Amino acid sequence: MADVAIIGAGPVGLFGVFACGMVGLSCDVVDVLPHVGGQCRALYPEKPIYDIPAYPQISGGALIDQLMAQAAPFQPTFHLGQQVTALSTTHAGFALTTSTGATLTPRAVIVAAGCGAFGPNRPPLADLETFEATGHVHYHVTDPAAFADQTLVIAGGGDSALDWTLTLAQNAKHIHLIHRRPRFRAAPESVKRLEALVQQGRVTLHTPYQLAALNGDNGNLTAVSIAHLEGETKALPADHLLLFFGLSMDLGPIATWGLDLAKHTLRINPATGETSTRGIFAAGDIVHYAGKLKLILTGFAEMSRAAHSVYDFLNPDQPLHFEYSTSRGLPGNR
Ligand SMILES: Cc1cc2nc3c(=O)[nH]c(=O)nc-3n(C[C@H](O)[C@H](O)[C@H](O)COP(=O)(O)OP(=O)(O)OC[C@H]3O[C@@H](n4cnc5c(N)ncnc54)[C@H](O)[C@@H]3O)c2cc1C
Structure with missing residues (x-):
């Protein structure tokens, strides 16, 4: 079982695999859709996006391909075509149940569920x-x-x-x-x-x-x-x-997990990315805090913050030795 369960395989959830991987954490990624990519792949795969740093122009689909390539060295396990219906705390961490009856028992959770069970109006x-x-x-x-x-x-x-x-x-x-x-x-x-x-x-x-x-x-x-x-x-x-x-904004089962909500979003502490429940973090379109921008690049930064916070949560006695990616490298070339 991986250290972290990421709920949502949109751009922000996929970047979470990389961000967690860089602090030594493995990930399971669950999405209700049968494919990865969230809104980018489901709603505008061919449309050019112009505000991804360092890409003057990239289509929604190509961005997802790049994020998958960036996540690959960390060998995530994907659980697609299944909705996370229940999330509860256990003595060892958390238990997630999905709509196919599968159970995951990660030590921490990052919710990157966008606008929830999204679908067109x-x-x-x-x-x-x-x-x-x-x-x-x-x-x-x-x-x-x-x-x-x-x-x-x-x-x-x-x-x-x-x-x-x-x-x-x-x-x-x-x-x-x-x-x-x-x-x-x-x-x-x-x-x-x-x-x-x-x-x-x-x-x-x-x-x-x-x-x-x-x-x-x-x-x-x-x-x-x-x-x-x-x-x-x-x-x-x-x-x-x-x-x-x-899009219809429906948090779906997420609204029943006892997390503090702000309309159709989860309230987080932007300094840590943590929701109102210890050990459950969130990033991307799903989160709310003063000044939140619903942009992919903002979601990436929130995910990076959340990954560091997950590390701190799981390793309270072992402060993270911060390293740039240029120093740390990737698995296989360290
Ligand atoms: C037409 C259009 C154009 C856009 N253009 C831009 C742009 O130019 N620049 C920009 O920055 N942003 C743009 N956006 C917004 C951008 O797509 C979102 O900010 C981004 O997709 C958010 O990423 P995310 O990973 O947080 O959520 P999402 O992409 O919404 O992914 C969330 C995933 O979570 C899954 N999920 C939800 N609930 C559950 C559950 N209970 N169990 C399992 N899976 C679940 C969903 O199926 C989904 O795949 C655009 C959006 C649209 C619709």
């Missing part, structure tokens, strides 16, 4: 699951090429809806963009680019409209019906519907 449309299952309804884009020469209906009013409209318009046959408000909550530059695409006839705007129904037999989407807020409805021909209504 879904509109209340009849037969939505049927069209999801047949691959006609999407909440993120993993392969933009799959939408080439297709008629798309995109719904949403924020940056994701606009970014994907701008990207997919390059190759799509036509895009209908639906928003229930007359104005978009997106970067002014994106709105300007959108207006240009509308002028060119590549995108048609439908505001203020909302989704009313999905049309097609056996999950084969042919049209999306939309309704004006004052009642008028129309059907738009469509091969695919892309929904960008944000």
Whole structure:
């Protein structure tokens, strides 16, 4: 059994393997998703991120590949496709139970669970699951090429809806963009680019409209019906519907573990990364403290802090001899 259980294999949890490894601690990493990478891999694998230090530009998916490579020398054990449902203290440390019935008994825990059991907000449309299952309804884009020469209906009013409209318009046959408000909550530059695409006839705007129904037999989407807020409805021909209504924030079972909460996040002491329970630390989007920024780079720093604190917690009589990575090196080349 590893020293530390990290709950969440998003970018911050993956960096935790490295950060813990550098202070001599081994890790089990558990994630409810069947793959590592959290929001980066599940929601925007192809999108460029511009604010990762030393990477002027890197896609969400490539960042996760780099984090996996950085974690590899420390040989983490991944437990994917299982949710941590229960966490309790034992005389020797902690007991975690997962949704597959597995139990882990680490000596310390780091919660890097992002926004918890995250998933996209879904509109209340009849037969939505049927069209999801047949691959006609999407909440993120993993392969933009799959939408080439297709008629798309995109719904949403924020940056994701606009970014994907701008990207997919390059190759799509036509895009209908639906928003229930007359104005978009997106970067002014994106709105300007959108207006240009509308002028060119590549995108048609439908505001203020909302989704009313999905049309097609056996999950084969042919049209999306939309309704004006004052009642008028129309059907738009469509091969695919892309929904960008944000993420649902649900801590899921984490909210029942007796940790101090601040809305949908865990309160931590930013000086140590510790939650209200001794030996349970947290980092990344899941944490709250004054001045918290929900950014990947902030999560990395919080994870580094948490790893040092875990060491102190597990070795109260043996202060850590701090070493830069340049001095310490990696396993195998020390
Ligand atoms: C479209 C979009 C663009 C973004 N762009 C940027 C950007 O440019 N720069 C930037 O810094 N940030 C950006 N972000 C935010 C960034 O993705 C998050 O800050 C980051 O993913 C947080 O990492 P994390 O590891 O804390 O959490 P997450 O990435 O959310 O990973 C948490 C993981 O924990 C798992 N989990 C949760 N509960 C449990 C449980 N009980 N048991 C097991 N597993 C569990 C989840 O399945 C998930 O995989 C963007 C976000 C989005 C949605």
